[in-house]
Amino acid sequence: MIDIRGLQFAYPGSGFRLDIPSFRMQVGEKLAVIGPSGSGKTTLLNLVSGILTPGRGAVRVADTDIASLSDAGRRAFRIRQIGFVFQDFELLDYLDVLDNILHPYRITGALRLERTVRDRARQLAEGLGVGDKLRRHPGQLSQGEKQRVAICRALLPSPRLLLADEATGNLDPRNKGRILDLLFDSVDAHGATLLAVTHDHELLPRFDRVVDFAEFQADIRPDAQPGAAA
Amino acid sequence: MIDSLYVAWRYLSFNWGRSLTLIACVTLIALLPLSLEQLLDESERQLLARAESTPLVVGAKGSSLDLVMNSLYFGDTVPELLSMAAVDRVADTDLALPIPLYVRFKARGFPIVGTNLDYFDFRGLTIAEGRNLALLGECVLGAGVAEALQLGPGDTLLSSPETLFDLAGVYPLKMRVAGVLAPTHGADDVAVFVDLKTTWVIQGLVHGHQDLTAVTDPTLVMARSDGSVTATAKLAQYTEITPENLDSFHFHGSPADYPITAIIALPHDDKAAALLRGRYVGTDAADGLQQVVVPGSVIEGLLATIFRIKNVLDAVILVVGMATVLALILVFALSLRLRQGELQTIFKLGCGRATIARLLGAEILIILAASAVLTALLLVGVAQVDAALVRALFIR
Numbered sequence: 001m002i003d004i005r006g007l008q009f010a011y012p013g014s015g016f017r018l019d020i021p022s023f024r025m026q027v028g029e030k031l032a033v034i035g036p037s038g039s040g041k042t043t044l045l046n047l048v049s050g051i052l053t054p055g056r057g058a059v060r061v062a063d064t065d066i067a068s069l070s071d072a073g074r075r076a077f078r079i080r081q082i083g084f085v086f087q088d089f090e091l092l093d094y095l096d097v098l099d100n101i102l103h104p105y106r107i108t109g110a111l112r113l114e115r116t117v118r119d120r121a122r123q124l125a126e127g128l129g130v131g132d133k134l135r136r137h138p139g140q141l142s143q144g145e146k147q148r149v150a151i152c153r154a155l156l157p158s159p160r161l162l163l164a165d166e167a168t169g170n171l172d173p174r175n176k177g178r179i180l181d182l183l184f185d186s187v188d189a190h191g192a193t194l195l196a197v198t199h200d201h202e203l204l205p206r207f208d209r210v211v212d213f214a215e216f217q218a219d220i221r222p223d224a225q226p227g228a229a230a
Numbered sequence: 231m232i233d234s235l236y237v238a239w240r241y242l243s244f245n246w247g248r249s250l251t252l253i254a255c256v257t258l259i260a261l262l263p264l265s266l267e268q269l270l271d272e273s274e275r276q277l278l279a280r281a282e283s284t285p286l287v288v289g290a291k292g293s294s295l296d297l298v299m300n301s302l303y304f305g306d307t308v309p310e311l312l313s314m315a316a317v318d319r320v321a322d323t324d325l326a327l328p329i330p331l332y333v334r335f336k337a338r339g340f341p342i343v344g345t346n347l348d349y350f351d352f353r354g355l356t357i358a359e360g361r362n363l364a365l366l367g368e369c370v371l372g373a374g375v376a377e378a379l380q381l382g383p384g385d386t387l388l389s390s391p392e393t394l395f396d397l398a399g400v401y402p403l404k405m406r407v408a409g410v411l412a413p414t415h416g417a418d419d420v421a422v423f424v425d426l427k428t429t430w431v432i433q434g435l436v437h438g439h440q441d442l443t444a445v446t447d448p449t450l451v452m453a454r455s456d457g458s459v460t461a462t463a464k465l466a467q468y469t470e471i472t473p474e475n476l477d478s479f480h481f482h483g484s485p486a487d488y489p490i491t492a493i494i495a496l497p498h499d500d501k502a503a504a505l506l507r508g509r510y511v512g513t514d515a516a517d518g519l520q521q522v523v524v525p526g527s528v529i530e531g532l533l534a535t536i537f538r539i540k541n542v543l544d545a546v547i548l549v550v551g552m553a554t555v556l557a558l559i560l561v562f563a564l565s566l567r568l569r570q571g572e573l574q575t576i577f578k579l580g581c582g583r584a585t586i587a588r589l590l591g592a593e594i595l596i597i598l599a600a601s602a603v604l605t606a607l608l609l610v611g612v613a614q615v616d617a618a619l620v621r622a623l624f625i626r
Contacts, residue, residue: 051578072582079580090575094244095237106233107581107589113233137244 001027001161001193002048007057009040009047018043020057023211027160030184030194032204035213041197044213045163048195049082050074062160076110083154083192085183087166089146091138091153098134101125101152111157124152128182144175148182155186162187164196168203176200231588238592248561249597255558256601257608259551263544264605265612269623270540272616274533277303280416281529285503286522288312288320288328288493288510294523295532300333301492302525303417303621304341308334311489316520318486323509325502326495332429333491336390337405340375343421344429344490352496355418359383360409363425366479367471368408374419376410383407386470387422389432403432404470415617430488431471436481495522566590 004023010016018040025031033041046052047059050066053074059066062081069077091100099106101121105113125131128148130141138146147167154162164183168176180203187194196207204210242249280302289297290310299305320328329352332344349355350362360383363370371381381387388402405424413419430436471479481488497503510522566573573586612619 049578075580075582078578084578086575090571092572092575094241099237099240103237103576104579106237107576107579107585110580 001025001029001062002195003058003060004047005058007047007054007059009043009052009054016040016043018047020044025193025195027193028188028191030187030206030208031196032207032210033195033197033213034199034201034204034210039213041213042165045165045195045197048161049078049084049163051078075108079104079108079110080157081160083157083159083162085147085150085154085162085164085167087169089138089143089150089170091146091149093138096135096137097125097130097141097149098122100138100149101156103153104157117156121152121156124155125149128152128186143171144179147171147175147179151179151183151186155190155192158190158192160192162192162194164194164198166197166199168198168200176203180206231592234585234588234592235596237589238596242593242596248565252558252561252597253600253604255554256597257604259554260601260605261608262547263551264609266540266543266547268609268612269616269619270536273536273620273623276416276617276620277529277533278526281525284494284525285497286326286495286506287525288316288495288520288522289491291519291521294521294528297492297521297523298525298528301331301494304333304343304421306341309491311491312493312520313486314488314490315486317490317493320493320495320506323506325506325509326497329494329496330426330490331492331494332426332489335429335432337369337387337422338379338390340372340378341421342369342389342429342432343423344426345423346426349423349494352494353414353418355414356412357409358412360407363408363423365406365408365471365473366425366427367403367405367431368424369405369428370409370411370423371407372411372419372421372423373413375422376407381407381410383409402469403428406470417621420621426490428471430481431479433489435483435488436479562590562594 002023002025004020007018007020007023009018016038023044033044035041043052047054048061048066050061050069051074053067061077064077064081066074066077092103095103098118098121101124102113102118105111105117111117122131122134125134128151130145130148130152133141133145138149141149147170150167162183167183168179171179183194183196184206186192198204281298284302287298287301289301290312292310293307296305296307297309300307300309314330317328317330320326327348329345329348331349333341335342343349347362357370358373359376360370369387371379371387376382379387385407387405387407389405391402405422405428411418411423424432427436495506497506507522507524510520576586577583
């Protein structure tokens with residue numbers, strides 16, 4: 001699913017540099033990435049999703065060379081092939097649950113919002129236990145419910161790759177396990193691949209594989225900008 | 231675009247307080263100059279059309295503006311009074327047809343216009359209900375008065391005292407409504423028309439009471455002498471003119487001395503108009519106490535003043551508008567900063583900068599559209615009351 005070779009990346013004007021000689025993921029694999037803050041975990045997700053492009057090397061996702069795509073092409077690829085689950089859920093407070101789940105379809109011409117999509121959104125919400133809260137706004141949901149909605153939003157376009165950036169970071173221990181179960185079940189049900197960045201070491205045994213980013217040559221200097229890398 | 235409009239609508243409706251404030255700001259910016267323009271157009275229409283259709287007005291020396299405003303639009307300010315002799319003076323020149331006006335009293339807030347039937351012909355006023363003036367004490371209502379007071383032929387209308395504390399003044403006269411005029415969309419719609427003599431009855435110059443020669447109650451008579459009887463205050467005066475007491479109404483003093491406020495002079499032609507105006511130039515003509523004015527010129531002067539004020543107002547509105555637009559830009563800029571997280575999220579999901587611009591554009595479009603609709607509705611509202619507003623602002 002993911003094939004990275006000879007990747008080199010640096011934020012302009014900062015001391016941060018990410019160097020990944022080789023990184024591969026199989027289809028259907030559930031992989032956790034760990035590592036100290038600033039080691040480049042989130043940068044990896046941004047490179048895989050095409051938000052960032054590498055200075056050198058190749059990033060292939062689902063047999064597509066991300067760097068060879070235009071900006072519009074990368075966005076279309078991202079919205080069709082990749083689902084994001086964020087640590088802060090990043091739901092829009094002015095949209096209700098159903099509209100949040102459908103939101104990717106409303107902000108891009110790459111996806112068409114049809115009746116079948118709406119039906120699938122309701123089914124997803126039912127499956128993840130928020131089917132009775134479709135008309136509620138995020139402010140009326142618990143943390144766990146918000147993350148379930150965020151997973152629905154990520155899964156709705158049937159992405160082949162799911163990127164989770166500290167998806168359980170803001171949840172209590174009981175919810176962490178449940179959300180991870182839901183995430184795994186959803187990934188299995190949709191035949192997707194999961195690349196998750198996490199700090200929760202107690203969850204690591206549940207993943208197929210764990211990659212410690214300390215293995216990669218990330219050059220972290222004291223003057224590196226904190227927001228530049230995870 | 232529909233999706234962008236939907237998302238924008240959800241954002242605006244969720245943040246309804248901010249949205250309503252923005253809509254109110256934009257509406258005010260648009261409404262102020264447009265409604266002002268509408269009011270000025272209406273004032274120009276009302277004032278100029280009527281002024282230009284009135285060739286000359288004769289009145290006592292004094293403010294020509296007060297004279298024209300009272301004579302043409304029945305404004306509250308009563309000019310210096312003329313006597314009926316002035317009407318004879320115009321008639322004697324054989325240059326113009328004089329139409330006397332006595333616009334001084336009110337009935338339930340509406341001006342009572344004392345005149346003769348020539349006025350109705352001159353203004354082209356037609357009776358929509360009932361009939362025209364025929365008897366002393368009758369009145370014909372303008373369409374607006376009839377609608378506002380819900381009166382029609384056969385009803386009665388009381389004249390109002392000139393002042394609240396006019397205890398020694400005349401009793402209110404109960405006037406019988408003879409007819410209602412068809413709407414003219416002008417000052418005649420909001421006036422109560424009576425015969426000139428009826429206004430003198432209201433003033434107490436013409437009155438009716440019990441026949442003193444026939445009374446049997448001695449307390450009604452203060453003194454008797456050859457040919458005259460002096461009544462006491464107990465003598466009942468009639469406050470309504472009926473066919474039964476009509477004959478008892480009589481003048482005291484010479485009718486030539488009875489007051490009027492103005493004369494509308496209708497010259498036979500331009501030459502007659504010029505000659506008539508010449509009669510009022512200098513102090514030797516018409517006792518030097520009267521003036522003849524061309525209402526069109528007076529109103530043009532008034533409008534010129536109004537438009538000078540409008541230009542100042544336009545400049546003020548422009549500056550306020552610019553300040554408000556800058557404030558709105560600031561609000562949007564701050565809003566964008568507050569929404570950086572949201573924009574970052576949708577960018578990560580795959581949304582392009584053009585889509586983000588389209589989302590923000592849709593919000594602006596909805597706000598502008600809502601403001602446009604609100605402005606249009608308010609302008610329709612202003613149009614409903616602009617005649618009354620013009621009257622309140624420029625005439626009263």
